[in-house]
Amino acid sequence: MNPFDWVLSPFQYNFMRTAALAGALVGATCALLGVYVVLRRMAFIGDALAHTVLPGLVIAYLNRWNMTGGALAAGIITALGIGWLSRRREIREDTAIGILFTGMFALGILLMSAVRSFRDFSHMLFGYIIGVTDDQLRLFAALALVIIVVLVLLHKELELTSFDPIHAQVIGLRPDALRYALLALMALAVVGAIQAVGVVLTSALLIVPAATASLLTKRLPAMMALATLIAVISSLTGLLVSYHLDVASGAAIVLICIAIFLLVWVIRTIHECRRTTQR
Amino acid sequence: MNTARRLFLPYGGRRAAGSPSDAPALAAQDLCVRYPGADQPALRDVTIMVPAGARVALVGPNGAGKSTLLKSAAGLLPVVGGSLMVYGARPGSLPHRVAYLAQRGELDWNFPISVRRLVVAGRYPHLGWLRWPAREDWRKADAALERLGIRDLAERQIGELSGGQQQRALLARALAQEADLLLLDEPLNAVDAATREVVSTVLRDLQREGKTVVVATHDLDRLQTDFDDALFLLDGQVVARGAGQAHPHYARASQLNGRLEVTA
Numbered sequence: 001m002n003p004f005d006w007v008l009s010p011f012q013y014n015f016m017r018t019a020a021l022a023g024a025l026v027g028a029t030c031a032l033l034g035v036y037v038v039l040r041r042m043a044f045i046g047d048a049l050a051h052t053v054l055p056g057l058v059i060a061y062l063n064r065w066n067m068t069g070g071a072l073a074a075g076i077i078t079a080l081g082i083g084w085l086s087r088r089r090e091i092r093e094d095t096a097i098g099i100l101f102t103g104m105f106a107l108g109i110l111l112m113s114a115v116r117s118f119r120d121f122s123h124m125l126f127g128y129i130i131g132v133t134d135d136q137l138r139l140f141a142a143l144a145l146v147i148i149v150v151l152v153l154l155h156k157e158l159e160l161t162s163f164d165p166i167h168a169q170v171i172g173l174r175p176d177a178l179r180y181a182l183l184a185l186m187a188l189a190v191v192g193a194i195q196a197v198g199v200v201l202t203s204a205l206l207i208v209p210a211a212t213a214s215l216l217t218k219r220l221p222a223m224m225a226l227a228t229l230i231a232v233i234s235s236l237t238g239l240l241v242s243y244h245l246d247v248a249s250g251a252a253i254v255l256i257c258i259a260i261f262l263l264v265w266v267i268r269t270i271h272e273c274r275r276t277t278q279r
Numbered sequence: 280m281n282t283a284r285r286l287f288l289p290y291g292g293r294r295a296a297g298s299p300s301d302a303p304a305l306a307a308q309d310l311c312v313r314y315p316g317a318d319q320p321a322l323r324d325v326t327i328m329v330p331a332g333a334r335v336a337l338v339g340p341n342g343a344g345k346s347t348l349l350k351s352a353a354g355l356l357p358v359v360g361g362s363l364m365v366y367g368a369r370p371g372s373l374p375h376r377v378a379y380l381a382q383r384g385e386l387d388w389n390f391p392i393s394v395r396r397l398v399v400a401g402r403y404p405h406l407g408w409l410r411w412p413a414r415e416d417w418r419k420a421d422a423a424l425e426r427l428g429i430r431d432l433a434e435r436q437i438g439e440l441s442g443g444q445q446q447r448a449l450l451a452r453a454l455a456q457e458a459d460l461l462l463l464d465e466p467l468n469a470v471d472a473a474t475r476e477v478v479s480t481v482l483r484d485l486q487r488e489g490k491t492v493v494v495a496t497h498d499l500d501r502l503q504t505d506f507d508d509a510l511f512l513l514d515g516q517v518v519a520r521g522a523g524q525a526h527p528h529y530a531r532a533s534q535l536n537g538r539l540e541v542t543a
């Protein structure tokens with residue numbers, strides 16, 4: 001098969017076009033937020049947010065409620081719950097995250113096991129991007145728009161609280177409030193990402209493209225642009241690979257992200273070695 | 280007039296309380312401050328008055344309460360006893376009039392941001408929500424960089440600077456903020472001689488401009504030349520006052536601490 005056909009032929013199908021758009025949107029929003037996740041060392045909480053959404057999804061599914069609403073509610077409860085548990089500092093934040101994360105995830109699995117149709121739930125765990133409907137696609141686009149607008153409007157405040165929370169506080173900002181805003185945005189992004197790569201792999205979309213971009217540039221806007229580009233390329237490539245090889249799309253997308261990261265990392269390492277030996 | 284109105288719309292919608300112009304820059308009465316979760320107060324019964332336009336040094340060994348006093352004045356720590364007023368208002372309520380320079384280590388220097396962008400953050404209290412730095416703000420940031428002699432480093436990532444250059448960048452941000460009261464925590468700690476010279480000059484110029492400067496320092500050599508007054512702190516209390524001489528009580532204590540040499 002010639003390479004053009006390899007890339008283009010799958011897109012004669014409507015579901016593949018929808019999946020490609022969904023993948024690109026979800027990947028881009030996660031990567032954008034992911035830059036803050038990586039720079040603010042929030043990787044663990046990102047992973048936790050993705051997992052704690054599970055009981056929300058399952059409860060919504062069982063009651064035939066809106067699944068996105070269920071996921072959002074669970075995400076926001078988690079974000080607030082972590083803040084509340086660790087507020088008095090008797091329990092450190094990462095411990096609070098660990099407790100909520102595993103507790104909510106176990107609750108989700110318990111609820112799933114009570115009804116015996118694991119097939120539907122496997123999509124929640126591992127993603128089902130080719131099952132994205134047009135309605136969902138519109139929702140992802142709306143979520144992406146909200147996230148991008150908020151990131152642009154609060155750019156200087158989010159940037160400042162990320163590297164110098166003390167100065168931010170002195171000039172009258174509330175770093176904790178901005179952190180909650182960021183967590184709420186992450187909950188929005190996670191909702192889309194779960195459809196694409198599933199609960200278990202969502203944090204990869206948050207972390208890996210941003211981490212790759214952080215190896216390539218020392219400028220925040222450039223880092224965001226690069227992370228977005230890497231995520232979009234990974235989503236589309238992963239989708240094609242999964243179509244042609246008939247393997248799980250979520251895992252394929254994540255592995256392409258990781259492959260790009262490793263490639264960049266190896267090139268950087270060789271480059272660094274050369275530079276130090278030249279001196 | 281427009282600028283005056285902008286000054287009174289700080290972040291969070293908190294309007295600056297109408298502060299009388301003759302209020303001292305800093306006035307503490309029996310001030311007690313305790314860090315959240317600590318048993319012992321970090322400051323006990325501190326009564327001081329810093330008039331507007333003065334240059335005051337806070338001197339004392341590590342843990343004496345110098346940083347605590349600065350942080351309290353910046354509104355970062357709750358006052359648990361007594362009172363503390365900044366220009367006659369509650370600490371933290373005048374963000375555009377008070378600049379605080381934390382010790383260098385309290386910032387994430389690996390963050391992907393340029394020196395120029397770090398400095399323009401000094402303009403944020405004048406901008407508030409939803410407004411991007413305008414040409415005028417960038418101009419003030421550049422002028423501050425120029426004044427500290429690091430204009431040529433403006434586009435570097437902040438982590439690529441040396442310790443002294445980082446300290447200058449932070450001071451540049453405080454200048455860009457155009458604050459009336461500058462609270463500087465150990466700005467001369469572990470910096471090169473050139474930076475010391477530049478910082479000293481800037482502090483002198485600031486006084487000429489009518490700004491108030493309160494500096495926590497280990498450096499006793501420069502007390503008489505660089506400051507109008509000095510407060511000696513020990514164990515959270517003010518034990519002596521005056522830039523003219525190192526107080527004998529303080530000298531003994533600092534020798535015990537093993538960190539300071541008293542040359543006066």
